[in-house]
Amino acid sequence: MTGLRRRPLLQALGTLALPALAAAEPARGPQADLARLQAHQRFLADPLLEGRETGTRGYDLAAAYVASQFAQLGLKPRGDAGGFAQAVPLKTARLAATPPVLELCRGTSCERLAWLDEFSTRPDIALARSEVSAPLVFAGYGISAPAFGLDDYAGLDVKGRIAVVLSGRPPQMPSEQGAHYGNARTKQELAARHGAIGVITLSTPRSEIVAPFHNNRLFADSVSMDWVTPEGHGGSDIPGMQAMASVSVQAAPRLLAALGRDYATLIADAEAGRPLPRGELGLSARLTRDSVHGQARSHNVVGFIEGRHPRLKHEVIVLSAHLDHLGKKGDAVYPGAMDNALGIATLLEVARLQAHSATRPDRSILFVALTAEEKNYLGSVYFARHPPVPATALVANINIDMPILLHDFSTVVALGAQHSTLGAAVERAVRKLGLNTAPDPQPEQSRFTRSDQYSFVRRGIPAVILGPGGSSFDAREDGDALMREFRRLRYHQPGDDLSQSFHWRAVQRFAQLQWELLAEVARQPERPRWQPGDFFGELFGSRR
The missing domain is CATH 3.50.30.30 (Glucose Oxidase; domain 1)
Known part of the structure; x- marks a missing residue:
């Protein structure tokens, strides 16, 4: 297990090694910027933030960073009292x-x-x-x-x-x-x-x-x-x-x-x-x-882009990722570089792509950095129950959590896609990048109910979470083996740090995929809906 590399934060931000990327996809519209993705991740996973545990100064610093990025991009604040922070009252x-x-x-x-x-x-x-x-x-x-x-x-x-x-x-x-x-x-x-x-x-x-x-x-x-x-x-x-x-x-x-x-x-x-x-x-x-x-204070960070379509702008998509991690135990910091600094970096880059797009989306979008996912998804449960827009306006959740990007993935696992019409949007986005969908290679992980998207599902809102499949454009790579090794050695360990061998082309492609999916859902003419007779639609759909 690789130890933490202690170094000044500003130095880390200024010494990004940017590998040359062989473009696997043809250029089309806005493109994810790898340098920005790396910069966001390096800040959020730096040991100075001490693992971003909910209720700590490290988390608050990370939340302030996300809010400043939202403000710089021109997102409208949708937290409390006209700010980006939605307070989540907590007892401990x-x-x-x-x-x-x-x-x-x-x-x-x-x-x-x-x-x-x-x-x-x-x-x-x-x-x-x-x-x-x-x-x-x-x-x-x-x-x-x-x-x-x-x-x-x-x-x-x-x-x-x-x-x-x-x-x-x-x-x-x-x-x-x-x-x-x-x-x-x-x-x-x-x-x-x-x-x-x-x-x-x-x-x-x-x-x-x-x-x-x-x-x-x-x-x-x-x-x-x-x-x-x-x-x-x-x-x-x-x-x-x-x-x-x-x-x-x-x-x-x-x-x-x-x-x-x-x-x-x-x-x-x-x-x-x-x-x-x-x-x-x-x-x-x-x-x-x-x-x-005791008591604690923490907050979600919420930014908003209003849609342009006279009817569809009243329907809101939530793009979410959790900002917290496990904090510090004794002298050991749990940086959470993959889980979920990389997810927040992706969310910020997708927000930039949308904010700089030549046209606003048809539907409105809430970009949400969530607190307390590692405390049984409390931030998303609270947000889904207390959204800053009418609850009936929420039509879909796209969640980003711990994409294990260690190989040049050529397939995508889309948990939740087949349960709703979001599945068609996923297929279109995946095909645009020359990828294919694949079944869940590790069903025993029960990932669909182990992250924030499930808080939205339980409120009757169709949701999906994407991750890399095991197949790779590089025949020498065994993606499934690399992901299993991460879960065995680094998941929820101090070794989930910036020293890992991230596959940067995959990181860039994954962000591009999230942008393509968001764009697809934002413009599809019909409101996302559960498939007829779907298990989750039948179980939770009446809560809408």
Whole structure:
């Protein structure tokens, strides 16, 4: 893992090495400028910003930079009080010095799981001291998906109990629908609707690939956040849900012993889509947490370009990217050069292309740098619920998050595209650059529900997020291998820094692609809509 290169910020901005680019696409209209993309990224990922964690000075500096760029481009401010900043009221919680306790009890005999080796949990945002004790019930994956023949709560009584569920979802489910059902919040909401007061999630070999349990140790002392309603409640509260914890692969078999099926066999059955045993586990659990509460301030940065069409200008596209990252842990800075300084650099360059375009777009556009994505997407949840324009005017979201641009990509993965008429716009934009679309090469990552676009989907707004596919114009490159290596070695690590071997032609092409897509959506004659009978349209479309 490459260490951070300490150097003065102004020197970094003045020593950009600009490689000669062999143009893979013919010139057509405004072209993305690589030097600007590099300059934005180098500023935002510089160690002096200390990882841009929500609520810190480093984030505020990054937000001021974005606002100054918006102002320079002539975007209209659409934040609070005539400025670019939309304040997101936040409350914070951190685990107290006394570690949490999770005990498994059979009758009067109890065993305590080892904190961070065998279980993890987050602070309680609502209570300074939380103590929950209840019987355990195994509910399979904790999913109710009738369209896929799956209802883990059928005939199961979890009222007043803690539901024990496997992480993720059956691998046979389609990628994006599976991402919804496997989402932790979706599972907690469903368990609460069935009367459960808590959820314990069991790690699996598959979940270890996506998010190794030992990573919990790195962020055990991190601050949790939630946005605050005018009444002072947590905006992400799930009524009735009092306890959440995760249990490691090593400890999981101890919770499931009463099922009469060993853990390895149960996981094999789950992977194969075979029925799982469900029911009482003959155990109760006691979870105790002490939390220290506080408040934080942060904000989204919002700029606006008004459309020119008499009718379509009242329909607004949101182009978004998250500005925050993980901050600083001890002496280690997490710069987030790929995640998501590169995404914000792309957003700024697309805003420049639009601002300098010879013609204004038909539809209006909101350019939004979002806070608190790394805190469960709080900035986008707040923005989608409190947009600076009428909520019914929002017609589409194009989100940019962590494009892993290490190879000369020739294919594009467009998560969400097939669910709405945005898919046609994606195809047109991709073809303009001589590219092709490709299926999600890593469906186990559940990326569609793991970034800000999902906050818009949950409000009934069609959304899409683009990323590079594994194919490359350079036959010597294995894009899938390079992206897997990034996720294994650098994702959410200090090594996501400016020393990485970014493929600059790919960076430029990706920005051009985002511009082409935005232009396509801005001028298509019909308002973006969910496809007839689409899963997400049926699930969330009524919220419009």
